[in-house]
Amino acid sequence: MTPIVEVRFKGNRKEYFTWPSEDPLALHDAVIVEVERGQDLGRVSALGAVAEKKCGGCNGCSLAGSAAPPVYFTAEQRVDFRALVRDLAGLFHTRIELRQIGARDEAKRLDGVGRCGRQFCCSSWLPELRPVSLALAKDQHLSLNPSQISGGCGRLLCCLRYEHDFYVQTRKRFPKEGKVLRTGVGSERVLAVDIFRETVTLRAEDGGGDTRVVSLEKLRDEIARSGGDA
Numbered sequence: 022m023t024p025i026v027e028v029r030f031k032g033n034r035k036e037y038f039t040w041p042s043e044d045p046l047a048l049h050d051a052v053i054v055e056v057e058r059g060q061d062l063g064r065v066s067a068l069g070a071v072a073e074k075k076c077g078g079c080n081g082c083s084l085a086g087s088a089a090p091p092v093y094f095t096a097e098q099r100v101d102f103r104a105l106v107r108d109l110a111g112l113f114h115t116r117i118e119l120r121q122i123g124a125r126d127e128a129k130r131l132d133g134v135g136r137c138g139r140q141f142c143c144s145s146w147l148p149e150l151r152p153v154s155l156a157l158a159k160d161q162h163l164s165l166n167p168s169q170i171s172g173g174c175g176r177l178l179c180c181l182r183y184e185h186d187f188y189v190q191t192r193k194r195f196p197k198e199g200k201v202l203r204t205g206v207g208s209e210r211v212l213a214v215d216i217f218r219e220t221v222t223l224r225a226e227d228g229g230g231d232t233r234v235v236s237l238e239k240l241r242d243e244i245a246r247s248g249g250d251a
Contacts, residue, residue: 025076027067028054033129033148035066037076095127125150128174135172142179153177161188191216195237201226205243206233 026046029035038054040046050065067075102119109117122130125143132144143150158170158181172178195214196202202209208226215221221240224232235243 024069025072026052026065027072027075028052028063029066030061030063031132031144033144033146036063037072124174124176125179128172133173135178137180141173142183147179147183150179151182153179153182157181157185160185188216195221196240202240202244203247204240205247 024040024046026038026040027035028038036054036056046052046065046068048065048068051062052065053060053062100121102121106117106119128141129143129150133141135141139145153176155165155177158165158177161181161184163170163181167177170178170181192214195216196211198211198213200211202211202223204223206225209223210226210228211221212224212232213222219237220234221237222232222234223240224230
């Protein structure tokens, strides 16, 4: 039996192909295959029994041979296309399937460059588009101005989701902002923390005097010598 191969393309698009060649393939091998609009470069993401199981004998991929390509269109507002599906099914005498996708899925298909200067995460490597809420931005102490935390799709940045655990876990190593600590210069209040520079900004508890910025390691030493706790 000719082996089935799953190939993943740019934008996390994947399709299934037969591989009649006797030359063996390995995971992550680069391959050039025939697709709807000609040839495309992708990488092998599954082989043999695994690829066959994931394929599931679908009728809409390249293994189906003469399957008709999908019809794509955009609309400014949500479209109720149930009547259109019935009309198309009656006209072509076949099963018609229309799927409505959101702004994130559209950005994933169209691709682009994010505000960070890199290719959209959803198009390059992010396997799943999970919901993103403002609570994630709050946990990371980011601006809540939508224009500053939104991506090219107009929705909140995907990186707010997958970077969230890093921020939460890293902040556990720092004293909370607003907490009063007994340090080498007396009682001081934590004004801010910088998890990337590993520094803490402090000011005297009574609000007087200048602020000072110390490294987290130095602060811990001061607290230990003063008999306090972080």
